[in-house]
Amino acid sequence: MAARGARPGRTLIAFFVVLAISYGLVAIGGSWKPELGLDLQGGTRITLIAKDSPTPESLTEAADIIDQRVNGSGVSEAEVTTQGNRFVVVEIPGKSRRDLVDTVKRQAQLRFRLVACSTLRPCGDSSISPGESPGGVTVPGVQNSPSPKSRAPFSTVHKNAEPSSEPGAEPSDAPSQAPAESPFGDPLTWMNNPSPAWVKAFNAFSCPSDGSLPLVDDNADKPLITCDDQGVKYLLTTAMIEGTELKRAEAVVPDQQVSWVVSLAFDRAGTKKFTEISRALFGTQDQFAVVLDGQVLSAPTMNGLITNGEAQISGEFTEASASSLATSLKFGALPIAFEKDPPVETVGPSLAGDQLRAGITAGLAGLILVMIYCLFYYRGLGVVVIVSLIVAAALTYSMVLLLSATAGFTLSLPGIAGLIVAVGITADSFIVFFERIRDEMRDGKSMRVAVESGWIRARNTCLAADTVSLLAATVLYIFAAGVVKGFAFALGLSTIIDLAVFFWFTHPMVSWLARFSFFNKGHKYSGLDAGNLGTDRVPVGGTA
């Protein structure tokens, strides 16, 4: 409080510098119009078609998971609906992005398996020749995966031996006779002694030459023959760790590296199993494989003993593809698989074109009424209200622009209305403040004293009241979905901006104005004259 004389001006300048910086950032971002929501601007519609005929429950569950994925990153207000009995329709504001389509349709079945054989590393000496006995080490009946799935009979393995060079040349769907009945036992044992039938099938298998995903049935309880995107084929054991045992998945650039990876953290059971794998593989040239939806993402060797349950999936990720994968993994696997290339089309806005214009016109008309009222009632101080509202609007607009560029924030009609409504809450701070000042002056204080003592009281009131608003916004943001989420975001944003403007603009502005005799001598139009206060005499402080 010591240097109060110099403070208001400094705070004001700092505030305007921040405002200018925010617009500078917007200018770097380059877009001067906010992204509009589905209802105002239309967007992209992706129609996912389920592969088999799923039950309505699993379709709804899939829709929920997809909903979490597309809305998981916050505020884009995408809509997910089921349609008929095998369609899930996803509507996303804005232009279609390839990684978005991947995010929604990826089944995200993540499994960790051990590599028994691969093109680069042929099967172990003992088991490479077909026909040899599998050795007595397998423990029948031990299964590592939680629940047997009621799927179609196992169909991974090729029967036809000729290599196919066509992309997507599928392994045959017919169940192979030999491997299906063998129990697979402990994967760690099986890895070194794969059953001959599987080795045979492996040798017969060939990968599509262009690196596309071979169609395989990724069943956790069975070994898997599949490829990675380089065309390397693998014979993998039954699944050791499943995607459900993940605790966390996020896209990061690790320290001292340049490429994006997806970092994983397992839950307790997963950590235990991963430690087990790590112990067994450390120091050998044996590999394990990270398999996503039947395709090997990577097949690293254990370079160290990892016991904390943290792992990374590396590959040639871009930021977009890494975060897309992380998002898909985070919200769990879909219970059903979808057809490969879903139809993607653009949709128009769902609201009539006149709605936006009418809404904005009405909001502006209302605002002008508010301004007239403020001028009429508060006179000179009314100008402060109006300027504060304009500054708040400018700050809000820059924040909306920044957030639509960085966080995918889109303005839907409820969002816009929410921002207009926030005017009420914003203006209320000023009204509380001014009424406090007037009350203090009615108690006989001079304006300059009244501003400071009124400020202290009004500040506490506004902080408490705005905390309630912020609390509402935060809780709604965490729990609600879709449109409500975007709205909660807008509410929280405008509340914070209200506080910022109130603390760093309105108060210094009034303190500064209190130095002018127009205000502190109680000029007729200052809003602080005797008639306006309703008292008989305006208290005038010392030498103003």
Add this chain to the structure above:
Amino acid sequence: MGKFSRLGNDLYNGRRSIDFVGRKWLWYAMSAVIVLVAVAGLTVKGLNMGIEFTGGAQYRVQLNPSQVTQSTADELRRAVAGTGVENASAPVVTTAGSDAILVQTEPLDGPESAAVVDAIVATTGIDPAAQLSQSEIGASWGKEVAKRSLTGLVVFLVLVSLFIWAYFRQWKMSVAAIVALAHDVVITIGIYALSGFDVSPATVTGVLTILGFSLYDTVVVFDKVRENTRNLRETKRTYAEQANLAVNQTLVRSINTSLVALLPVGAILYVGAVQLGSGSLKDLALALFVGMAAGAYSSIFIATPLLVQLKSNENEIVLAERRAKARRRNAADAYATVPAFSEDMPMRASDDGVPDDEAPRPTVAAGRVVRADGATGRGRVAPPARGPVGLSGASGRQQPSRKTRSKRGKK
């Protein structure tokens, strides 16, 4: 304006005061009637859930690319809404790709569906057999969303109660604030049901805004109540009086804030409901308008009186009340009721033969004085004596005897 300002000053120093706290039963009764109407509306008429909640039917209209424009979509929307089918009164019409328009409505039965198809055919001139396909759509706001929103609501209420309790250090304020909030939300939903508007996500948004706004308003008023009642002992007034003063002092703020908040919403409501007649604009604006008005009303008329009532049997409050009462009694002018003489004074106060000088006196009956009511100190009413007034100076109890200085210390 001058009058309004003068009112502001009078309200501030308590010269003029509206008895918000004292007339609580009047306000409670008023609110009870409104809430009853709202609940009746809710049970009898019920909420009309929109497509987002119920799912419904979707018509895909194949058109030439030249026809697929926003204006065709708008025309279709008007045409379908104009069929008079209730479940198709708020259709969602969007262009899809370059050669189709989608029309979505709430679930329709056979004849209703036929009416909608007729409207589509009449507007676009398509061949319904070849260019129109119908399918079912699910709800985008399914049970899961509703469940999560409810969880959020409960968490919010718990947190906000805790916050109010922590900030004001009085759990009764939390109770009063939550009751006021429930009051607002019930009224808002009830009036919404009565209006017959479709419930859309915009409505939900509006109702959720009310949560924040109503509590916000209540906190502002309660802050002043707390400030006024912090030093009850010093102010020498009762809790009820100080709370009432607080409401009066914030009244100007409440009026101003409500005006500022309601003006834009009212404008949007007018445009949405009267000029456009459809769309989510009016849903949101109606919920907000009713809710904000109710929120401003309830923090003054419901929350504060309820708070005073809740606290009325607290020890400290009762003591303060007693102190204030005693003080007022003492402050009253003992000789206030003695009429001053004036020339045109009627010589007889009444015709019943009571002598003039006895008329204003307290009636003495069986050794007991009946007290005159309303010894406020403002009117000219003498305070009644405590017991029978004897001739001696002692009023029925031991009086301190004041001796002259020269006689003090001597027996």
